[in-house]
Amino acid sequence: MSKSPRPEEQGSAALALEPEEFRRTFERLQQELGHVVVGQLDVVRGLLIAFFAGGHVLMEGVPGLGKTLLAKSFAQTLGLTFKRVQCTPDLMPADILGTELVVEREGRKVFEFSPGPVFTHILLSDELNRATPKTQSALLEAMAEHQVSVSGKTYRLDEPFFVIATQNPIEMEGVYSLPEAQLDRFLFRVLVTYPTEQELGEILRRTTVAEEPSISPVLPEETAKPWILKARRLVREVLVARPIEEYVVRLVTATRPDLPSTDGNGRAGSSASRLIRYGASPRGAQAILMGAKALALVRGRVNVSFEDVDEVMVWALNHRVVLSFEAEAERRTSQDILREVTESTRTNR
Numbered sequence: 001m002s003k004s005p006r007p008e009e010q011g012s013a014a015l016a017l018e019p020e021e022f023r024r025t026f027e028r029l030q031q032e033l034g035h036v037v038v039g040q041l042d043v044v045r046g047l048l049i050a051f052f053a054g055g056h057v058l059m060e061g062v063p064g065l066g067k068t069l070l071a072k073s074f075a076q077t078l079g080l081t082f083k084r085v086q087c088t089p090d091l092m093p094a095d096i097l098g099t100e101l102v103v104e105r106e107g108r109k110v111f112e113f114s115p116g117p118v119f120t121h122i123l124l125s126d127e128l129n130r131a132t133p134k135t136q137s138a139l140l141e142a143m144a145e146h147q148v149s150v151s152g153k154t155y156r157l158d159e160p161f162f163v164i165a166t167q168n169p170i171e172m173e174g175v176y177s178l179p180e181a182q183l184d185r186f187l188f189r190v191l192v193t194y195p196t197e198q199e200l201g202e203i204l205r206r207t208t209v210a211e212e213p214s215i216s217p218v219l220p221e222e223t224a225k226p227w228i229l230k231a232r233r234l235v236r237e238v239l240v241a242r243p244i245e246e247y248v249v250r251l252v253t254a255t256r257p258d259l260p261s262t263d264g265n266g267r268a269g270s271s272a273s274r275l276i277r278y279g280a281s282p283r284g285a286q287a288i289l290m291g292a293k294a295l296a297l298v299r300g301r302v303n304v305s306f307e308d309v310d311e312v313m314v315w316a317l318n319h320r321v322v323l324s325f326e327a328e329a330e331r332r333t334s335q336d337i338l339r340e341v342t343e344s345t346r347t348n349r
Helices: 020-034 041-050 067-078 093-097 133-145 197-207 220-236 240-252 268-274 282-298 306-318 324-329 334-347
Strands: 057-060 084-085 098-105 108-117 122-126 147-150 153-156 163-166 188-191 276-279
Touching: 020 041, 020 067, 041 057, 041 067, 041 188, 041 197, 041 220, 041 282, 041 306, 057 067, 067 084, 067 122, 067 163, 067 324, 093 098, 093 133, 093 147, 108 153, 108 188, 133 163, 133 197, 147 282, 163 220, 188 306, 240 282, 240 306, 240 334, 268 324, 306 334
Parallel strands: 057 163, 057 188, 084 122, 122 163
Antiparallel strands: 098 108, 147 153
């Protein structure tokens, strides 16, 4: 397998991408996805922001809300290759990563690597929580290092590499909860909600006629990869002022009930000390900042604002905090608690 350089290893000879071009293309991608995906504007926005920030996304929602359609359409608009893995309890790591086969070459039998579906640009891991922990963990190296190791050999994945995983929150039988280490690999967790009455009516009108809506690539196939890599580099170059960095640090620290706060109120926010058992890791702070950088470009700026941080904070942290028994007894969600933490931290910034 040929080894593709990571985005940060790309040469600087290529022309830089203009922020205005990034903003216009982002809007076109949203509009094109709107031709086949009715509503779900926040989900589409979160998916695009995470993609250009260089992370992966976990989409959670009940069956039938269009998660698979969105993932497939997402790849089509970007002009990238797409593969889907339907996770089941009998799925093995080799079914995702690939395996070595015995083949005959010049009269000799040799081992030859047969790549699995992970060797693509956009991988949909459908119903990830139906796979066993052993199979779930097979994606860890691919998501973190953009490479896979099989039989002692390492194979680099082609860039850009993006994982969209889905899970059904209502299933109880035959599912394996994702461990915290696996959840922490996702930049965002985005919740897919039910459509409104108007959106449901539009879905019926679009999907029950002779010709279903189609989608066209916004980025031509021959230029998609270099453009996306330049866009990701541009996101990293967005400026972050020191007060913004300190605000992100306070937000993440406020989710940790084991640390004292700096606002004179005792613990790191009363909500955190009582309702959160384990707080967000440093990856949570990185996810907030990278998402805020991408969002700043979408809004036509080359510097991050407090509002950018506030908007992506729940996406970045709602799967990185473990709620206490008190929170579960009170039927509180991580989204509600994080919004309280944000409000408290914003008031004291």
